[in-house]
Amino acid sequence: MPGITLRGLAKRYGDFAAVDDLSLDVRAGELVALLGPSGCGKTTTLRLVAGFLTPEAGEIRVGDRLLSSPAAVVPPERRRMAMIFQSYALWPHMTVAQNVGYGLRFKGDVARAERARRVSAMLKVVRLDGLEARYPGELSGGQQQRVAVARALVVEPEVLLLDEPLSNLDANLREEMRFEIRRLHEAFGITTLYVTHDQAEAMVISDRIAVLERGRVAQVGTADMLFHAPRTRFVAEFIGKTNVVEGTAVSADTVERGGLRLRVAGAGFAPGRRVAVSIRPHLIRLQAAATAPAGAGAGNRAHGLVRRAAFLGDAVEYEVEVHGTDLVLRVAAPVSPRLAAGAAVALGIDPAACVPLADDGSDGLRFP
């Protein structure tokens, strides 16, 4: 089972750089999600890997096979890959069994009887046994999805590509299929690239996530890493909710904005520079000002006023105006004790909860 190596890939459509100097390593047997908003180049990247597009620069290798370069592209049919499409792309004129068995026709070493056996075994795996003779039009959306999965897996590809395969399903089914796809990945262990714009989906399904921004990889890592140590504002805001506090570095580990001073663990700021830090709402401690112990604790402290409180069921989300600044922080706190709008509060923020963000040159860093 080989891995995938993308090196310096570039693809333009007219003036628009869909993919721009993109590099990524997918280890053998790993499932990597390409995550990003629409237009970030994730689908183009997938189609480059599939061989439907020719890159203008860069290389694609699977194992040590060079598959794509500007000079030559191995056509899709000789890449030993399989793909699951957003539309499923089931052939309406073929039955379920014919759809699933199609790819096996091109495996010279698989005899006809063996083909039928593999098809029915695979249909069992995706729990579609008994539906062999149906046509795709006679299946529900979820069943069609499973046919698409079976069709891709039955050929035992070296690489599996998925292009937003769950976006056409309704919410409940989508959640179920996330775990189903993860289960199948663990069972088969195929090197997989998974395109999605849904961060929760990416977090559930993948071993690692590559966040794409404007045709480049902004950051690669496990869901945990991306959530707790986002490198840029774009990544911080794309994975989960966050507060981005912009200010001026007053020392290597301290940033100041108005009357608020924050110590930032592990930062190496150049004093005097404009910098930004990310603070997750649930990592901010919130107490009524009256009950807060004065001056205690090691972390950063601030005072503020609750501007709005929204009950979300398992938590309450507060918007807090921070005294001495123009800053409004979002804070996620337990449902009890409840604080009403207008309440005076004390905030506690550990230096470790403050993550310094690199200036990624995106429109993210908007200093007033």
Place this chain on the structure above:
Amino acid sequence: MAPREGALRGLDRALPVWIGATLALLVLMGLPLGWLGWMSVSGESGYTLARYRTVFGDPALQKALWNTVVLSFWVGVTSVALGAPLAWLTARTDVPGRGLIRGLVLASFVTPPFLGAFAWVMLAGPNAGYLNRLWRAASGAQAPLVNIFTMPGLIFVVTIYTFPYVYIMVANTLALIASDVEEAGAILGAGRLSVALTITFPMVLPALVSGFILSVLQALALFGSPAILALPAGFHTITTQIWSLFQFPPKVEMAAAFSVPLLLATIVLLWLQKRVLGRRGYAAVGGKGGRRRVIPLGPWRYPALGACLVVMAGAIFLPYGILAKAAFSKAWAQPLTWDNLTLANFTFTFFQYSATRDAVVNTLELGLLTATVGAGLVALLAYIASRRLVFGYQVVAFLALVPVVIPGVVLAVALFIAYTRPPFVLYGTLWILFIAYLTKEMPVGYAQSDATFRGIPPDLEDAGRILGAGRLRVLSDITGPLARSGVIAAWCFIFIGVIRELSASIILFTPNTKVMSVVLFDLKEEGQFGAIAVLGLLMLALTFVTVTLVQAVLGRDVLGARD
């Protein structure tokens, strides 16, 4: 969402097929049009506009131009006057027999106009015309009631087979406007009349204008009806004038010079039509849903039906009736009695008279050949264009649609010039007719094929390729079966177009290569109305069988989907 491009670099073994089809198209379109343009300006010593000067300076030719303008304008006006109300009645009201009316409009749409013209000669010729006989018998008058050999007569006959263009445009537009758009106006306080004037009418207006332009174009390019009705009346239109320039001694260069303005007029009108239709998002007006409210006509239901049937009497009942009568009677002008009944016309046409027999065989041969080659070629071309398989694929779509702007007579002039000289000397053979039909029917077939391939998502092909099938294999396993009904429909459209083709055939035929439409013309000279009727009915039968086949294959009626 990512645009596709030819995954050709390296290893597409099908590339020669794509390039070959594209080159064939290039030659097919480029050769005749290039010659036409060149011939109209070439002189002994380089370029000359002398021929254009001669053409437009000649009073007889000026007269023909003017006649064409008059004919086209009035056909446009009367087509709108007939087509729009009919469309509104069938699309929006509770007039009885809506399906029947729609069916009759379809029949009128597919009836070869020159057959209608023949029939109306039999019905309303000043002396022998059946209606005029009845009128004389009933009133005792000497003068005929109507004379079809006049400009109004010509306008009438052309209109009854042209108004379906307006009908189609308007009916399809009305079908797209959901009543809620009108109700939205009503809820804001607009009365019925002001809703009609301020909402419905402006939304239909582009369809009306567009239908008007299409009708004008039809009249402009038409050869058969003017040849049958205007020539005996002693006047010419552009098309008959071009044709007469081909009569001995042929003045090909003059015909070429005369063809170019007709070509330009057509291009301008079509461009106008596109502009009218293209502005504002009318196509999007209905989206999917939106119920259409039916407007009750109350006591006017049956009078409205009556009016529709009167129109259809002119277009269908009377002409078809007189053709049937002529086919089955010994003397078509005599009353239909047992004595007068005969099948002799059929045996004469199909077995005894070699000219008609050969023409039927030639027509069927050409129809089958052109439809088969044509359907294959347009499928290939539409596939190439929709999947962007060759560099410059946009040119493929453009070229395949170019013949839309070429009137049949002009095309014939161009083909005559192109294929009477090397490298392809085809004049005198059936092949030049084959090329003419292939070229002329290309746009209809292409439009159908294009819609077919647009309806097949490229993902279905990509899914096959990534699983190991090469492009040609995908074409035969996946794209082919899915495109089958669309390709059959294209085949039928081409076939229908070929068996009725007259305006190009009339210039390109030679004594050995006559087709049915041409022989119909000869028979008229000989006064053989029985044989005309038999051939006409055969042509109609072939047409209706093919139309029925298309509708079965596509699962909808043909009127619904013409651009």
